[in-house]
Amino acid sequence: MRKKELLVKYILGILSTKERQLxxxxxxxxxxxxxxxxxxxxxNYSERYQEYKRSHRNFSVRQSGWKHVLVQAACWxxxxxxxxxxxxxxxxxxxxxxxxxTSKAILYLDPTTKIELGNSKEFEWIRLNRLxxxxxxxxxxxxxQTSSRQDIHQNNLLETPRGGEYRVILEDGTRIxxxxxxxxxxxxxxxxxxxxxxLTGEAYFEVAKDPxxxxxxxxxxxxxxxxxxxxxxxxxxxxxxxxVLEEGSIGMISPDEDVRMLxxxxxxxxxxxxxxxxxxxxxxxxxxxxxxxxxxxxxxQSLGEIMENLSLWYDMNVQFEDEALSKNxxxx
Numbered sequence: 225m226r227k228k229e230l231l232v233k234y235i236l237g238i239l240s241t242k243e244r245q246l247x248x249x250x251x252x253x254x255x256x257x258x259x260x261x262x263x264x265x266x267x268n269y270s271e272r273y274q275e276y277k278r279s280h281r282n283f284s285v286r287q288s289g290w291k292h293v294l295v296q297a298a299c300w301x302x303x304x305x306x307x308x309x310x311x312x313x314x315x316x317x318x319x320x321x322x323x324x325x326t327s328k329a330i331l332y333l334d335p336t337t338k339i340e341l342g343n344s345k346e347f348e349w350i351r352l353n354r355l356x357x358x359x360x361x362x363x364x365x366x367x368x369q370t371s372s373r374q375d376i377h378q379n380n381l382l383e384t385p386r387g388g389e390y391r392v393i394l395e396d397g398t399r400i401x402x403x404x405x406x407x408x409x410x411x412x413x414x415x416x417x418x419x420x421x422x423l424t425g426e427a428y429f430e431v432a433k434d435p436x437x438x439x440x441x442x443x444x445x446x447x448x449x450x451x452x453x454x455x456x457x458x459x460x461x462x463x464x465x466x467x468v469l470e471e472g473s474i475g476m477i478s479p480d481e482d483v484r485m486l487x488x489x490x491x492x493x494x495x496x497x498x499x500x501x502x503x504x505x506x507x508x509x510x511x512x513x514x515x516x517x518x519x520x521x522x523x524x525q526s527l528g529e530i531m532e533n534l535s536l537w538y539d540m541n542v543q544f545e546d547e548a549l550s551k552n553x554x555x556x
Contacts, residue, residue: 234261325404325537327363329390332381341365341390352378352412365392367412378412384425387539394419397432398439401516404536405460426458428516431472446494446501450474456513465494468512476501526553 230247233239239247251258327343331350339350341360349357350365359366365382384390386405393399395413402408406425414420419439431439433452441448443457444465453472459465467476469486476484476492484501486492491512492503514521520537522530528550531542544550 231261322538322540323387325387325389325539327390328385328388329365329402330383330385331365332383333378352380358412363390365390367395368393368397379409380412381407381409383407385539386536394421394432396434396437396439399430399432401428403427403515423457423459425460426456426515428454428456428513430454444494445479445496447477448474449477456516458512463495463497465496466512467492467494468509470509470513524553526551 227250230239230243230250233243234247247261251261327341329341331339331341333339333352341363343363344360345362348360350360351357382390382392382402384402384404384406388404390402391399392402392408392410394410396419398419400408400421403426406423406427408421408423408427410421414437417437419434419437421439421441423441423443429439429441431450431452431454435451438449438451441457444459444462446465448455448457448467450472453474454470455472455474456468456470457465458468467474467486468491469488471488473488474486476486476494478484478494478499478501480499482501484492484503486503489505489509490503491506491509492501494501508523511521511523511525515537520533522533528544531550534540535542
């Protein structure tokens with residue numbers, strides 16, 4: 225059994241008697257091994273894991289071969305994935321500090337003018353042109369103050385890096401939460417007959433109601449159209465774009481003008497390669513929108529997919545020593 229696997233099981237407090245004996249033998253091989261184990265104990269991973277189990281009664285550990293599957297009810301959640309990260313990357317005695325993401329983005333006023341945005345607690349004004357400005361405070365960009373000026377013909381682009389997120393309130397009051405490594409292109413003021421934005425990556429939309437002006441999102445070759453609703457779009461894959469509708473109803477318009485309607489609770493996938501739209505109504509879509517509520521929830525996803533999501537938020541690179549591990553899927 226590998227040293228890494230023994231250490232992960234030790235951290236989780238799930239060593240068998242035989243495995244404990246193997247760990248004891250490894251500790252006796254070198255004084256440095258015993259010192260290293262002491263360093264791990266001081267990080268309190270085991271205590272944090274046990275505390276998490278006590279506070280989440282539905283949380284359990286199941287064994288299947290060597291791997292240990294961590295389940296909360298029907299969905300997958302993250303607090304103990306630190307153990308997996310140790311298993312994947314425990315290569316030396318050096319401690320690597322991985323920081324979580326923060327509110328940060330780059331605002332492009334035009335192709336040559338960009339402004340770095342952070343999470344400042346101070347209220348600041350960003351000048352758009354000679355007369356108009358947009359407000360920025362605590363990770364939120366607010367264009368609502370510009371709604372009285374319909375003659376501003378200017379597009380802005382908001383870009384979030386890995387390890388970043390940002391929120392924007394458009395001039396009509398629509399709120400958009402942009403996830404890591406995503407871009408949103410939008411007009412400072414919308415046209416009189418429509419409200420159109422373009423997205424790459426992932427974002428959550430809370431669209432302000434306006435029966436006279438449909439709100440449209442152009443993403444990955446398809447257009448999402450609605451008048452006032454809440455939904456999430458994930459277009460990270462160049463082939464598949466996923467739309468999850470929480471409230472209201474929306475229409476998906478394919479390039480050949482085929483329109484498919486979604487109702488609250490529907491999940492739609494646009495397959496760009498085959499030009500098809502499939503719609504399902506899962507029992508729960510918490511896993512699709514949990515990021516918007518500052519949570520990680522994974523449901524029926526592979527370890528590779530899980531670590532790919534985590535790498536965006538923690539701005540880290542994950543490499544599997546054994547690629548077969550990345551294919552292991554967490555089932556209900």
